[in-house]
Amino acid sequence: MKVLCVAEKNSIAKAVAHILGGGSSTSRGSGYTYVKNYDFQFGGFPFAPGSCQVTMTSVAGHLRGMDFDNARYGWGKCNIFELFDAPVSETMDRNQQLIADNIRKEARNVDYLMVWTDCDREGEYIGWEIFQAAQKGNNRLDESKLYRAVFSHVERGHILQAARSPQRLDMCSVNAVGTRIELDLRTGVSFTRLLTDTMARRVQAQTAPGKTGHQSQNRKKDKVVISYGPCQFPHFGVRGGRRFERIRNFIPEEFWYIQLQLAGENTGTTTFQWERGHLFDRLSVLTFYETCLETAGDRAKVSNLRSKPTAKYRPLPLTTVELQKNCARFLRINAKQSLAAAEKLYQKGFISYPRTETDTFPRTMESELKKIVGNLGGSDSDNSWSSYANELLSVNNGSNKFKFPRGGSHDDKAHPPIHPIISLGPNANVDANEKRVYEYVVRHFLACCSEDAKGQSTTLTLDWASELFTATGLVVLERNFLDVYPYAKWETTKQLPRLEINQECLLDKAEMKSGTTSTPKPMTESELISLMDANGIGTDATIAEHIEKIQARNYVKSEKVGKETYLQPTTLGVALVHGFEAIGLEDSFAKPFQRREMEEDLKKICLGQLTKPAVVQDILTKYKNYWHRTNQHKMKLLEVYNTTAREMLS
């Protein structure tokens, strides 16, 4: 029997071939430089008993694209509105053609096709593209001969298990991705053309004023395209609104508060904060202050003394969003780079599949998790966390022993949370970013498998003429997971003075102070990731792409201030958000509701509750209305652009 296996990337094909072939696979060219074909014998497929002749190859992402016929529907060749209903065809670039040809050839004499693409929605769709390419070379291949390997990392036992228990392609997911691709194409192209035709000249004049002479020879190259992406646009809206309503219109406000200070014998000075926080009215605070001063002078009484055990929770198991967010915050690696590094680490077999929404480990993985902790503490591992990992599993006395990770509420039912698979040796072939991301994944994982940090918190309340003031102290008793997770800060504070309840004490200082509210900071990438996730835009795995795109499309630009990188909206970005608001389409375009609705519909397609044609028709009807409205009011968009450009310059 002959079996053709096709992975999503060459690195996975190579790793799987190495495992299934028992280390004796032979490789040969495929016609495309970055894809190889690996031949080996394997005897574990349940659908093909006995030893099979296997060829393992791969694609390089999607095998085809979708577009309109350029001759009939190219830019300027048709009425833009026709694009909502125009026929679309599948396209292949040169590289995709080479890869498809290889699959067609390799499929010629095989009995079965097994898809080894990543186990997510896009992976299912790519699997379907592979199947169709293979069918062109072998018409005996029908859906009954098509299998799908389910795996989430390339550890040997896991891969063997995936080969021995093949599943079927999930056609609902295939349809959901097909729906998304078609809608993105139709809405993206029609709105990009409309916006570009309306605004490009004005934007170009504003961004490059007074270009003459030889500079104008580059006009074609410089041509501005106002690109509309149905997913990226709401992303920008979410944050653009905040930037411009809160930062630009921000007026600092003065506030006042009262603060007490008490000097202890061995504890130095302790500051007590007013329970009312701060008030935005000087007269009110002055009235409180003068009344207290006159009533109680410099004497206060201890009205409450509370001491209770407290804990700092270990992190939840790692999801893609958390990985991207925390790499941006703690390691200053942007979302795109951290996901790329995680992908590489996964392909090299060091970590599990990094695209996951799941933040809870199944109970059945307990022994596997212990094994991983053991591996991380193994003798070949000389990393700084290895002794910590050893200690977790040791039988020595100590408070911090392996504890099954706490569970979150998200489960994508496809992949476990991101976790290390094997220890990274000192000579491992990884670059600097991969090494740092790996270290983060390991530390996060070990923290998940540890005890919470424990401490004792004490709150002391002073009563100064019936106004209450508190000081809080913390004593960290057991650091536990904090020892391996330096990203979380939880430190013992200064000791509070030794006082008893109802004890009267002499104040060192009682002051009325003032301050002003400070301008909210622009948004950082990690904040944007959380916002996009909280608003249900994009999938965890596409968030990095979207952030990249809103920059490429010139809606935002990133600005480095000190160590932090902020995303600042551009004139174009602000003008588009405000322009769509001005024509009454803010809920559809400038805010994430429309996109969120579409993501929900796609999920319903995956669950078999909705069909592709119904969703496509429903969403296109809405976009047609938006398009008409935008077209009718396009002068308004220009007007808003001019106003915004003036405002941004002032």
Next chain:
Amino acid sequence: MLVSFDNFRQDITADCSTCAASGDRELSAVRAWRNEPWVPTQGKRVVDRELLFQILLVENVSKPKQAQLDAIRAKLDPRNQRVDTLRGGSTPRRQAVVTQVDLDNDDVGRGAPALGTAAGANNNKSVFKFTLQDKSGAVFFGINRTPLLHHNSWILGAKLILKPGTIVNNDVFLFQKEQAVFLGGIDRVWNENNDLKMRDYLEYKLNRDNCSAAGNKKKRKFTSIQ
């Protein structure tokens, strides 16, 4: 002319000497009205008789004006909501935009929004500054020391009795819950378009404070006991 004190709608700066009153609350209002109004005095004093006031304005001084303004603007036009969340309001859940998340709260599940409740204290604990008017037309400020629950009584024109024992500091009344009796009462004209008026008022104050802050950068100094 016999003026009814019914429902406390009477403007107390008008003559209420012949007001008809029935029921304990109305009777106490008339009694307080008959007392001598507060005479402005410097320093700390204690109220020694029941004093009747009508509320001209209530300001929440625990919350920044900007946050209050944003809330009013969102209430007047929900489409304008760009700053805070609309959760819990009349807007459907799916129309809520999460614009703030708390990155430092590790104990909250991923992406779980720390809702953008406007800065400032919990409403129950908020300090309010009341602008009060007595029967002579004199205007004073009042501040609550303890949480108040009578939100509905704060409609402009509502009557308030401050009882003996209330502390007065430089003519600012600092009252506790048991020292204040909110009687209700509404002046329809004063309360027309309340949100719009409050929006304009807050906008004006914010801009005024901003201009004066820009013009006078010097910090005020405060006294302190050492």
